[in-house]
């Protein structure tokens with residue numbers, strides 16, 4: 187009921203005039219059949235009764251009622267379409283606002299939330315329209331029923347009462363059917379999502395190469411089919427049950443209709459009913475049957491739509507995934523330090539700790555390099571710095587102010603980042619860069635400057651339509667000659683575009699480059715680092731890299747291991763310390779010294795051929811004792827393993843941070 191009211195309120199806000207007209211036309215359409223039946227009855231009585239009165243006015247009224255019935259149907263269809271269109275625009279806006287309202291990432295990486303989101307999206311697509319449409323049709327059916335019931339009551343109160351009583355179980359059956367259909371939708375949402383996922387793998391350009399190479403077409407097709415079969419089985423079971431439960435109602439209704447008809451014919455034979463009464467009675471009892479069926483089915487649809495609509499409504503009730511300050515402080519330019527104090531983090535209660543008491547201080551204007559083997563939590567730490575997640579415990583201080591006291595969007599305005607899994611947008615080359623600072627997205631000079639700093643300007647200028655070229659094979663934009671336009675970049679070129687996007691924020695206080703080198707050759711990487719310093723010398727920079735040549739010149743190198751900072755210092759200091767960093771460094775030196783044709787070096791174990799060439803070729807020339815690739819070289823020779831995931835009980839508990847109600851690790 188609340189959902190129906192909410193859907194109506196939504197429809198009303200979307201287009202009050204249309205909804206009012208739709209309801210009015212539907213009510214009139216509901217009244218017209220009764221009016222027509224009564225007019226036919228009156229006409230018959232006048233015809234069969236001597237001196238029964240003038241026929242023409244009644245006939246004219248009957249013509250008007252018939253015309254009205256014919257006109258209300260298309261009018262009501264058009265108005266329903268209009269209200270649907272108005273609703274669609276409104277609901278889409280509310281849906282996207284509901285998603286954008288969540289400032290972090292936690293909900294979006296939770297599969298249960300994803301199921302809910304899909305249900306909400308599905309509900310947003312059709313539930314409000316279904317709900318409004320079925321409620322209005324229900325209203326029309328109720329008006330029609332009321333008219334016919336009154337008529338039958340007048341002629342035979344007993345039959346009228348029996349008909350009403352029979353309508354009750356029929357409605358109940360249909361309500362149960364609607365509820366079951368909504369439940370099936372909810373229970374099979376996971377299967378539907380997986381079905382779509384397996385299906386998309388067969389055509390997604392990111393996966394297509396491997397799907398073809400490994401002959402995975404049948405494998406994924408079978409999986410998609412299995413998921414769909416589960417959904418279909420559940421739907422069929424529900425529909426069969428609904429059908430079984432409906433049959434007795436239908437039989438009972440038909441029996442009452444037959445009995446009523448027999449009684450009416452006999453009563454007319456005895457002269458107790460006029461021919462007009464008989465005609466209106468037959469029309470009314472048949473109309474009641476139709477009306478009950480229509481009311482029951484619209485009620486079922488409305489109920490089902492109302493249940494799915496709750497998913498859309500509850501999306502707005504999802505609590506924000508970040509602790510939002512009531513009165514956020516303005517974010518000042520970073521003048522002193524960005525500090526992590528005893529930061530603990532895990533992705534969800536009960537899952538392993540990723541960070542276990544990280545203390546780290548990034549001095550304003552300094553370049554800090556963060557290194558560590560796979561899975562130690564480097565990218566996770568970046569997410570915390572961008573406030574995409576909140577530390578489970580501990581604090582991150584921006585010149586002494588807790589990040590939680592800031593508005594996340596305002597904080598992010600001061601941060602530029604290239605993520606490891608940066609986005610490749612099916613937009614133009616210019617937009618792909620410009621959206622780094624969306625307000626300046628149309629400034630061609632700034633876009634070209636950022637592209638030049640990232641070393642991709644010459645390449646983008648050479649594209650068919652320069653910066654206006656669509657970087658997509660999924661979407662095609664019609665060119666001047668009507669031809670589809672769309673070009674693709676190489677992996678390294680895409681990476682430069684991502685760096686250029688970050689460079690659009692040339693005034694950012696914090697620049698984060700998470701593995702900026704993975705797709706770049708060594709010279710390009712050096713170029714980007716030089717550009718970064720030229721572009722914004724005073725920025726605080728955090729670089730994460732497995733290619734240690736990138737970090738050698740950093741003001742400070744920090745090693746993350748086992749969820750904590752295990753070493754910190756300059757390159758020379760860490761070499762002198764002779765710890766993990768020094769070991770890795772020596773390891774790579776040995777790797778570079780390995781004889782050619784030895785089937786790879788300890789330092790290039792996991793690299794693809796072109797990358798191996800970069801490291802072993804270009805870097806080796808530039809830097810004879812070239813540093814190792816921590817990603818690949820570290821693991822085979824006793825370098826700390828990626829963060830293991832001990833049972834929660836084995837994890838030392840973090841100290842309580844006074845004054846903060848953070849999620850408790852036990853929870």
Ligand SMILES: Nc1ncnc2c1ncn2[C@@H]1O[C@H](COP(=O)(O)OP(=O)(O)OP(=O)(O)O)[C@@H](O)[C@H]1O
Nearest residue numbers: 295533540558559560561562563564565566567606
């Ligand atoms: N969204 C997530 N939900 C749950 N666990 C996650 C999520 N993202 C990362 N993890 C886990 O957190 C751990 C640290 O991941 P993270 O990406 O931070 O490591 P990393 O040090 O950046 O690794 P790499 O060097 O491979 O990039 C991994 O074990 C990973 O499985």
